[in-house]
Amino acid sequence: MSLPTTPGPTTESAPAPAPAPDLRGRTALVTGAAGGIGRACALRLAAAGAQVRAVDRDADGLAELAEAAARMPGSPGALRPQPLDLTDLDAAERAAAGVDILVNNAGLQLVRPIQEFPPEVFQTVLTVMLHAPFRLIRGALPHMYEQGWGRIVNISSVHGLRASAYKSAYVAAKHGLEGLSKVAALEGAAHGVTSNCVSPGYVRTPLVERQIADQAAAHGIPAEQVVSEIMLADSAMKRLLEPEEVAAAVLYLCGPDASFVTGTSLSLDGGWTAH
Ligand code: NAD
Secondary structure: OOOOOOOOOOOOOOOOOOOOOOOOEEOOOOOEEOHHHHHHHHHHHHHHOOOEEEEEEOHHHHHHHHHHHOOOOOOOOOOEEEEOOOHEEEEHHHHHOOOOEEEOOOOOOOOOOOOOOOHHHHHHHHHHHHHHHHHHHHHHHHHHHHHOOOEEEEEOOHHHHHOOOOOOOHHHHHHHHHHHHHHHHHHHHHHHHEEEEEOOEEEHHHHHHHHHHHHHHOOOOOHHHHHHHHHHOOOOOOOOOOOOHHHHHHHHHOOOOOOOOOEEEEEEEHHHHHH
């Protein structure tokens, strides 16, 4: 019996590279846009033609980002800095009104054993990384539902899927964000709105540089040992991810090839969650 042939790659010609999504006419809001990953996402979305509302509490960082966006070649979409502290939840919800794409990215980290973890920091982490995304989604959905199209991308983490010691607030917030994202996917499906998480391992950003110092203090070991023996211990690939690689995943989730992708978590973790 001959087996049916299945379509597959041929050696005759390499497939043409997929075009970048065309986001002209779309408005995107990126939180934490002055930081490592948020900045890369904001620039990639602007380069794809979106009008980007860049939100962060770091006004100087946003001003610098706007200058970088203005220097980009071609005719990218505009980038508008919007300084905002996301602990002002009412303001966060208002800021999201009218956006077509929402990237919930802002975050912070404190590495400390539970019995020493300051309750007020736990509260702030949950507010910025879970409560604010809820309010931003809440603010964004009416316009998305009205037009029958919307993209919600939540920057989670491998710590949305796995735990690590000393990161109680961060792990709790990210696990919560994964759940919130799935609920938004279920509710949004009938309205053309997708909601997904991008869940990276360690990315080369200021947040990680601060964590390396914190972990070194917590474990009493040198910084290089933190990276090689603690941070990347569970990663099959022994390198840090670059912010641009996370931004590329975000772009994919906003583009036409991902229209059936919702309620999922796109792990960029070098094999960490394969364990
Ligand atoms: P980062 O520290 O470089 O950037 C975070 C940004 O969030 C900063 O610009 C900061 O000002 C902003 N922010 C914090 N609190 C805020 C508030 N109250 N209001 C407004 N803005 C606020 O960090 P990053 O590494 O780019 O992280 C971005 C996201 O990616 C976070 O959610 C983080 O958890 C996630 N992440 C990072 C890594 C990593 O290894 N760097 C890995 C997985 C997930």
